[in-house]
Amino acid sequence: MENLDWKNLPFGYIKTDYNIRCFYRNGKWGDLEVSSSEFIDIHIAATGLHYGQEAFEGLKAYMGKDGKIRLFRWEENAKRFLKSADGILMERFPVEKFREAIFRVVQLNKRFIPPYGSGATLYIRPLLYGSGAEVGVKPASEYTFVVFVTPVGPYFKGGIKPVRMLICRDVDRAAPKGTGIFKVGGNYAASLRAGVAAKAGGYASAIFLDAKRKKYIDECGPANFFGIKNNTYITPKSESILKSITNMSLIEAAGSLGIRTERRRVPVEELAEFAEAGACGTAAVISPIARIDDPVKNKVYEYCRDGKPGPVTMKLYNKLISIQYGDVPDEFGWITIVE
Numbered sequence: 050m051e052n053l054d055w056k057n058l059p060f061g062y063i064k065t066d067y068n069i070r071c072f073y074r075n076g077k078w079g080d081l082e083v084s085s086s087e088f089i090d091i092h093i094a095a096t097g098l099h100y101g102q103e104a105f106e107g108l109k110a111y112m113g114k115d116g117k118i119r120l121f122r123w124e125e126n127a128k129r130f131l132k133s134a135d136g137i138l139m140e141r142f143p144v145e146k147f148r149e150a151i152f153r154v155v156q157l158n159k160r161f162i163p164p165y166g167s168g169a170t171l172y173i174r175p176l177l178y179g180s181g182a183e184v185g186v187k188p189a190s191e192y193t194f195v196v197f198v199t200p201v202g203p204y205f206k207g208g209i210k211p212v213r214m215l216i217c218r219d220v221d222r223a224a225p226k227g228t229g230i231f232k233v234g235g236n237y238a239a240s241l242r243a244g245v246a247a248k249a250g251g252y253a254s255a256i257f258l259d260a261k262r263k264k265y266i267d268e269c270g271p272a273n274f275f276g277i278k279n280n281t282y283i284t285p286k287s288e289s290i291l292k293s294i295t296n297m298s299l300i301e302a303a304g305s306l307g308i309r310t311e312r313r314r315v316p317v318e319e320l321a322e323f324a325e326a327g328a329c330g331t332a333a334v335i336s337p338i339a340r341i342d343d344p345v346k347n348k349v350y351e352y353c354r355d356g357k358p359g360p361v362t363m364k365l366y367n368k369l370i371s372i373q374y375g376d377v378p379d380e381f382g383w384i385t386i387v388e
């Protein structure tokens with residue numbers, strides 16, 4: 050096992066031993082290729098560079114107390130990767146090849162999997178981009194798949210901590226019927242100005258509203274939003290947000306914990322009615338929200354007044370992480386062991 054300061058790792062890039070690549074040329078995907086280089090050779094006219102033909106995924110490998118390595122719902126990431134490819138007319142990376150690539154890259158970098166109890170995990174980043182040369186705006190005829198891993202530290206050092214968020218009214222991340230539902234690079238480029246401005250103001254993230262009417266909550270930077278009232282978990286339905294696998298899982302977990310769930314439009318004013326609120330995604334599972342500021346409307350919404358996450362949030366959080374680390378039986382069939 051690598052001798053890293055696991056508890057203090059950032060959510061950043063650390064070099065590991067190997068990554069895997071695969072190339073689509075002459076109408077077919079080639080074999081997986083293992084590489085120890087962190088660099089890729091790219092054609093100067095690749096569509097991934099010019100026209101944003103790029104999609105990615107993010108999932109994690111968890112080390113259990115029993116020494117087993119667990120992947121959480123990797124098939125959902127594989128399926129979303131297909132959808133993202135379809136969304137920007139890239140060649141699909143087959144689910145079986147995706148499975149083989151992520152399992153292999155985890156096995157090859159076993160010494161970088163953080164130990165159980167450190168709160169750190171091995172983050173897996175598959176990506177796909179148009180590597181064929183085009184000058185006109187059209188899909189490439191060649192594609193490159195890469196998957197690398199990097200150990201990442203606990204999202205909250207020193208325990209899960211409520212954060213502040215800022216409602217963004219001057220930047221739209223994605224338009225209805227645009228690409229917001231796909232995990233493509235362009236959405237993240239579009240979100241950068243809002244994210245950086247929010248962080249500069251001391252907020253964990255920007256909350257985006259629906260681009261058309263600015264009436265409903267869309268999502269919180271790179272995470273889905275949820276609010277809780279009357280023992281009900283409520284999360285936005287929108288045609289411009291990424292369908293979070295964590296969110297889907299929290300909805301299923303809520304069912305088994307006797308918490309009701311609703312996926313529907315969430316008007317901004319409803320923020321005043323929630324007893325708890327949070328953002329969910331692979332990185333943190335849940336970031337409880339302490340406070341949401343809406344400076345343009347001169348409004349502040351406060352939760353977690355005692356500085357601690359709410360009880361429903363904690364129940365859901367504990368349920369999910371205990372399954373991810375294998376502390377409790379996986380009643381949903383979400384875990385695959387990497388042998």
Ligand SMILES: Cc1ncc(COP(=O)(O)O)c(C=O)c1O
Pocket residue numbers: 107268270271272273290291292293294295296329330331332
């Ligand atoms: C825009 C956006 N929304 C939501 C999420 C959360 O999705 P997941 O739970 O699948 O990580 C992510 C992260 O992948 C994201 O980038």
